[in-house]
Amino acid sequence: MNFFSTNIILVENTLIVILLALSIQIPLRLGVFSFAAIGYYAIGAYSSAILMLEFGWGSWEAMFVATVFATVVAYLLGLVLARLTGLYLGMATIAFDLILVVIVLNGGSLTGGPVGIFGVLGSIELWHLAAAVIIVLALLTLTERGKLARRFDAVREDPQLASSMGIDVVSYRRLSFLISGALGGLAGAFAINLRTTISPESIGFGLVVLGLTVIIVGGQASWVGAVIGACIFVWLPKLLDFVGDWEEIIYGMVVVLAAIFIPGGIVGLFLEAKHRRQSKRNRSVVEQVSALLAGEDEHESRSAAVNEGAISDR
């Protein structure tokens, strides 16, 4: 308990970073290379703060409206950028994030200009955030099992093939913007309620790098990656003092090394190991079956079934 109360800020940060990282990860899982999550976060945080301070709204109403607003902006952004893919989409979404920084810098008394907004006192507590994260993770688990997961993989790995199989690729991409907007907005709204301040500096390029670091090192394939990454990068500076001093340099190096050696992240390493073990086992099963069975037809159908099992387990 003592440990918990001394580190409450870090626990908060971890949970907020998890939400933000998931907001980057969902589009990536659908092959949409978008960094706009930072922008949604900014919209969520700033609009909550403005609604609460200027209009005297309660935390929950402000959070709801801010999240919906971020989601709507995300959806519109998805429509506008529908023609772009790959690098162009990545850079356009970075431009979107940076435009928002310019806008809040010029927002006058509403956004507080370069100083930002402070003194936003909400009624939201840590356990609300924890509950929200658990609900989000539970919902995301549904997208990582069975049919939906295979559709996600197909849309990412081969959009042409996916659409020829009857998967509506365009709708899935729009959906990814929608979910990303909701998660990013929610992260921002929780952040302003728990931290009470927001400034243009905190929604700049540094946050893009942090979110990316978390996802690249943790892994893109599953929410587990976002959780692992968030835990590593929020707690590392606390656990190792020298990391705090050299934070940016170490993070930069870690991102490069991860991009070179483990493009799938830590989760990717586990998946690969699991897959290798499984395909080895399946191969030996196929050999046994073919040795035991004399009948041609039966042999074929059995090994086909085994192979299918291997694919759907992946």
Add this chain to the structure above:
Amino acid sequence: MIQDLLNALTLGSIYLLFALGMALVWGTIGILNFAHGSIFMFATFISYLIAERIVLPLPVILVIAAAVGAILSVAVQVLAFQPIMRRAKNQHSAELQILIGGIGIAAVPIAIAQRATLSNPFGLGNSSFQVQIYEIGDVRVSNIMIMILFAGLVLGGGLAWWIKVSRQGLALRAIGVNDEVASIMGINKQRLALATMALGGALAGLAGALLTVYLSAITPESGDALLIKAFAAIVLGGLGSIAGVIAGSLVLALSETLVLTHTSGTWVNAVSFGLIFLILVVRPQGIFGRKNVVRT
């Protein structure tokens, strides 16, 4: 009015020198080098460290900055981008991993320079070069402005000509169109990629030193903003066209100058970000670009 135009052209030449290297690398060997901005800054930073100790004439400083830029750029290519390309499972994922790796690399020199300068601006004032201002009518021109304009004109024009006429330029364009066929035709992609990265880095270093003398100081973070601006200039003109980069840089500088003279100045950065957005939505292939049809 003429003064504004001249300032815009100077700014445009700086953008051009910076964007040329980036566009050359991206348009031919397909690497969007996110570390280009921090190479620009760090090359200037190293020249600043040297110029602090020894008083040097400006041409020597420019050569040092260009050389450091080239070395850093080659190091990034050999240590990060080549391994990524070797290990990546396809072209598409290689592109994205290179962008991500570049973002990681970019953070390192910026953090080092920030620590060393305590985030203060640094300049190249300690040289035997003196900025002189000539007044012609009511237009003020400094000698460094003339140098920047000259460098932009010569290097921009020269590079466009070289790409079009020389055998290496042809080889580079061939890689840009289809690198597999190009290597069947006997083009050594690896070596050409290194040379292109070196050239891009040298241009970035040169732009950094010139800009620093012109503004008298830059901050460690200035590379990031420039990177986004160069990206705007490239997509504006259309990837794969040197004429496009020249046009894009000038249009960007002119519109920024226009905003700067008509507003309080805090909206200047929104110009480049807005332009990226507008162009990518309205005409993704840029003004000079060819249409590249990709379905889904």
